[in-house]
Amino acid sequence: MPTELVARTKSIFHPARMRLQLPQPEPVTPGLYHFTREVDGFPSRFHLRIDPDGHGLLIANASMACRLSPSGVFMARSLLSKEEKGWTFTQMAQRFRGVSRRQLEKDYETLHRFIHSLAAPGDNYPITNLDDPWAMPHARQLSAPLRADMPVGKDAEEAGIQILH
Numbered sequence: 001m002p003t004e005l006v007a008r009t010k011s012i013f014h015p016a017r018m019r020l021q022l023p024q025p026e027p028v029t030p031g032l033y034h035f036t037r038e039v040d041g042f043p044s045r046f047h048l049r050i051d052p053d054g055h056g057l058l059i060a061n062a063s064m065a066c067r068l069s070p071s072g073v074f075m076a077r078s079l080l081s082k083e084e085k086g087w088t089f090t091q092m093a094q095r096f097r098g099v100s101r102r103q104l105e106k107d108y109e110t111l112h113r114f115i116h117s118l119a120a121p122g123d124n125y126p127i128t129n130l131d132d133p134w135a136m137p138h139a140r141q142l143s144a145p146l147r148a149d150m151p152v153g154k155d156a157e158e159a160g161i162q163i164l165h
Helices: 002-012 070-080 085-095 101-119 154-158
Strands: 031-039 042-050 056-060 064-068
Touching: 031 070, 031 101, 042 070, 042 101, 056 070, 056 101, 064 070, 064 101, 070 085, 070 101, 085 101
Parallel strands: none
Antiparallel strands: 031 042, 042 056, 056 064
């Protein structure tokens, strides 16, 4: 009986059972999110596309776009949703371990200024070819192609696209 008691005690106090298990944060759901902001008395529209791999594309006023890493996606969504800065930093620390508070603050402020410049660009109009390998050298899984062309006529029919008049 004493060996059975020792075995039970060992299984109850096993180190694997005593580890602190923190709840995993909810993943950011892929999709297209729409936001509006008023800057200098004029409305600005933002669309944040989150791809299945966590990366994203932020489009401002249907004219400017920037690619975002998974951490940039989370920060952009928090900024555009007007989440509290403290909540955002707590969530970022849980999701992206090993980043310092100082780096989080620096990245947050950089993205905040960038979003403001996209909303009110003035003479600052960046032109980027999103198919250019220099723009994003890493292979990614996109939720949709980065194209704006559309087949017409017979090509559209062959592609299964119905054109309504």
